[in-house]
């Protein structure tokens with residue numbers, strides 16, 4: 001019987017420079033789409049995929065993230081008094097039970113591979129998921145759940161994959177595909193942010209992974225890769241060289257790159273339009289604004 005994936009790592013130790021000056025004092029993962037922080041979407045997705053242990057890799061200045069998951073007794077009492085049961089339920093969703101969540105520190109932002117490696121003792125010898133909270137994926141069945149179901153058949157390592165325009169491909173880790181089986185892709189190799197002429201495909205790795213503990217052992221042997229960072233992609237690619245199976249998974253869903261301003265704004269609009277109480281006002285505003293912009297051109 002394959003071991004179930006019950007642990008997930010959330011690397012949140014990056015510097016978030018693309019959102020400066022906001023991220024000078026607010027962790028990027030607390031920035032909100034409408035009224036829910038990015039991290040809440042990531043936690044909800046993990047829970048729906050069967051994750052029971054949530055491991056955060058944090059760094060200096062991320063205290064607001066730890067506070068976010070605590071209970072808020074005064075606030076809850078006040079909402080209870082006012083019989084605001086909807087808000088109480090919302091609040092409950094953001095509270096983690098004692099022991100459900102663990103934090104490890106990454107002392108220096110040396111890259112995603114290094115961040116994930118910082119959690120190695122908590123992972124021990126189990127398969128685990130990695131979720132990057134700035135990749136927000138709107139999907140009927142949550143992306144990680146789709147992957148966990150596929151992984152039950154395949155085992156090995158699995159990365160979420162998505163076609164990206166060729167002009168943007170070099171900003172991603174890209175897959176060299178050995179066999180395209182539809183949703184599932186057997187992978188021959190992976191390369192992080194290659195020069196356009198070296199791109200093996202336009203299939204990009206997106207921020208959801210299911211990995212074996214061997215990948216963490218590989219990180220220990222890695223030197224700095226693309227961008228002078230210790231890359232998770234390189235550690236996964238080593239598994240292919242070691243003869244293990246690595247798969248890409250073409251998920252169903254719409255991915256928003258909330259690590260970039262443009263992606264974050266697009267997600268904000270899309271999620272707001274999904275809210276019945278906001279939709280009409282926002283639509284009117286957008287139609288007027290676009291008309292004014294056009295007229296001014």
Ligand code: UTP
Pocket residue numbers: 011012013014015016017018019028057106108109110111112114115132133134259
């Ligand atoms: P990004 O490449 O988006 O970097 O990291 P960043 O620092 O968050 O943001 P920018 O580019 O400066 O604006 C992708 C994910 O990996 C984590 C980040 O927190 C983010 O979730 N990460 C990255 C770490 O935890 N540690 C690192 O050393 C690097």
